[in-house]
Amino acid sequence: MVSLDDLKALARPASTKIVLLVLDGLGGLGRESDGKTELEAARTPNLDALAAKGNLGLADPVAPGITPGSGPGHLGLFGYDPLQFRIGRGVLEAAGIDLDMTDRDLAARGNFCSVDAGGVITDRRAGRIPTETCARLATMLEGARVPGVDLVVRPVREHRFVVLFRGDDLEEGLTETDPQETGTPPLPVKAETQSARRAAEVANQFAAEAKKLLAKEHPANMVLLRGFSKYPRIPWLTAIYGVRAAVIAVYPMYRGLAKLVGMQPVKTGDTVADEVSALESAFGQFDFFFVHVKKTDSAGEDGNFDRKVSVIEEVDAQIPRILALKPDVLVVTGDHSTPAGFKAHSWHPVPVLLASRWCRPDGAPSFSERECRFGSIGHIRAAALMPLMMAHAERLTKFGA
Amino acid sequence: MVSLDDLKALARPASTKIVLLVLDGLGGLGRESDGKTELEAARTPNLDALAAKGNLGLADPVAPGITPGSGPGHLGLFGYDPLQFRIGRGVLEAAGIDLDMTDRDLAARGNFCSVDAGGVITDRRAGRIPTETCARLATMLEGARVPGVDLVVRPVREHRFVVLFRGDDLEEGLTETDPQETGTPPLPVKAETQSARRAAEVANQFAAEAKKLLAKEHPANMVLLRGFSKYPRIPWLTAIYGVRAAVIAVYPMYRGLAKLVGMQPVKTGDTVADEVSALESAFGQFDFFFVHVKKTDSAGEDGNFDRKVSVIEEVDAQIPRILALKPDVLVVTGDHSTPAGFKAHSWHPVPVLLASRWCRPDGAPSFSERECRFGSIGHIRAAALMPLMMAHAERLTKFGA
Secondary structure (H helix, E strand, C coil): CCCHHHHHHHECCCCCCEEEEEECCEECCCCCCCCCCHHHHCCCHHHHHHHHHCEEEEEECCCCCCCCCHHHHHHHHCCCCCCCCCCCHHHHHHHHCCCCCCCCEEEEEEEEEEECCCCCEEECCCCCCCHHHHHHHHHHHHCCCCCCCEEEEEEEECCEEEEEEECCCCCCCECCCCCCCCCCCCCCCCECCHHHHHHHHHHHHHHHHHHHHCCCCCCCCEEEEEEEECCCCCCCHHHHHCCCEEEEECCHHHHHHHHHCCCEECCCCCCHHHHHHHHHHHCCCCCEEEEEECHHHHHHHCCCHHHHHHHHHHHHHHHHHHHHCCCCEEEEECCCECCCCCCCCECCCEEEEEEECCCCCCCCCCCCHHHHCCCCCEEEEHHHHHHHHHHHCCCECCECC | CCCHHHHHHHECCCCCCEEEEEECCEECCCCCCCCCCHHHHCCCHHHHHHHHHCEEEEEECCCCCCCECHHHHHHHHCCCCCCCCCCCHHHHHHHHCCCCCCCCEEEEEEEEEEECCCCCEEECCCCCCCHHHHHHHHHHHHCCCCCCCEEEEEEEECCEEEEEEECCCCCCCECCCCCCCCCCCCCCCCECCHHHHHHHHHHHHHHHHHHHHCCCCCCCCEEEEEEEECCCCCCCHHHHHCCCEEEEECCHHHHHHHHHCCCEECCCCCCHHHHHHHHHHHCCCCCEEEEEECHHHHHHHCCCHHHHHHHHHHHHHHHHHHHHCCCCEEEEECCCECCCCCCCCECCCEEEEEEECCCCCCCCCCCCHHHHCCCCCEEEEHHHHHHHHHHHCCCECCCCC
16 A cells, blocks of 8 residues: 555645546445446446446445444545554544544443343333433533543434543543343443553443433433544644545534544535535635545444445435536545345445546446446455545656656 | 576476577567557467467566566566665666676666756756767766766766765665756765665766866766665575576676676677677577577667567577577567557566477467467566466476475
């Protein structure tokens, strides 16, 4: 891999525009009837036409065989080696609700849960309480007393919240309290390293305080904590490539991820068409656009092959509007595969389509996992896509004399 | 990547011969009329026949998206990771004119340029003065006095020269004086690291002296300096693989590059046919031959699609003479792409053809970028080609028990 320092040295200014359109969980598996994947079953005349003119390939988000979470999946697409840059769930959730973190903060993702009189978990999500209830309880938890530590507790959605432990010597390296099953009490937090011992103490004190404060609540009478993490220092896209980068995403977590690498959020409505409208309105103000479509992944996770197909078709119908903006580079891909037949994120390589005037056309008949095997991008790590996009946008100068 | 140390441990003696035929800037882009690249448009019956019997692939000289200069492009082909082994322009130019360097030398590439009375650059190449004038001025500059430093100044061609600063504590890490545009004075040299401060002082003293010495000359009344660099320590091909390696190249820089990895230059005339004659005459004395054809790149840089096609055809016509020598391995490829449509080096992967009796034949109908996508070499880094060549030449033994 080319280092980010090398890429920074090669970056040169340009007035070109790049659109990275991510269909979350795009990669699929063949259905029983005819062996077609979701992308292959979808009617995608616009993407197919692009495939003929552009380049195809397959990308491993992290490495062959590795199933990525949303964080590594996107970091790879943004050009960062996910094995080198790691982001905790706590940080992700905080970023997704615009909660600024300081260097003294340790973030954790919290779930309100239900426990019985014996402290045994009966519902890991407390019946998915309304967000308003979550907000009230979060404010209550902020009043918990943990000596030497300021608490910031913010609701996310339903039973989910974020807590920031703000204090000295609060380091990463903690186990989580969520046992991932009911019928057992929350686990104590343990320090995995010497330097995280103070943080473990603080987290356990907070959990104990939460239990007391929530004792009379129902069904949300306890918390589960996971993803303890510090804000990572990731060089921003602007600092590396000199691009003004924007994120257009409906879900907070993806905006949060993008903000970690310096992208600015653009306001958008909920549909794919809304997102393209947001792209249109912001097109003059940025150089790089990350547009995130969530519903492909949700359909895959639900095992709903047909719904995933129809989301892909919904995206295809918007391609002409994107092309009308005349981006210099358009990449359509996923952050990982979520085959409907697998009902979860998977390790399967992700189809990649790159279109630009500088493509040596692959002449593929369609955009599909099958055709991507023969594309001239080859089978690459997702992190190699960013230099390719920058090259096609004429934003990288020659390496060496 | 397999390390050079590992490869050295695997190398075993053999009497086999390898020819690496490099068409500089071979990779192309499709022309508008029919989408064919230069290689696809060229009539190449001999290369096509080889493609059917041999293996095809695509190679990234450095990494996806990275456009290589000539140095990294060739180092990759010679089996060195260009991101690890870096060669400054000054060293390249010195090597290209057979100017031996010592450990105390810091080399720089110089251009004679024209400045007006206010010291502002009016022509970065001083009207491309004749090489004889350059030689006279170089001798004059050698007389410049820089305390504690011996100067070696040698003409290259037209306005280009090389200067060696010979002295103690002259380290790399300097900015260049060429602002890359007219209408502004030459820049002062700055040290990018603490250890390069003495070198920066020396380079600035030399530039000031040059200005005085050249004051009455016209149009070459000033110098621009860039590519300050020390001679790199690169393990030689002989030391790694035990091959006696030769370079056949018309242009000095490519001979210089090859000498950096221990190749011995073989005298040659200017045409491709002359180069093949040189190959024939030296065939008994070496094991590995790097034959460099420059004119594909020049045509690409000039945006001359048809001339690039005809150079490729000129090379194709010489293939039977090369095959008549019965090399055990013949590789035909480029050091990078220089598509005529792009008029410059580019990042596009380079077509590779490897022929040997040990190929599992790809049966491709032709040697082209298109067919190379399906070849059994796959899409690789150029540096992985050297072990492949050595393997096909039965020059690598088994790894591990």
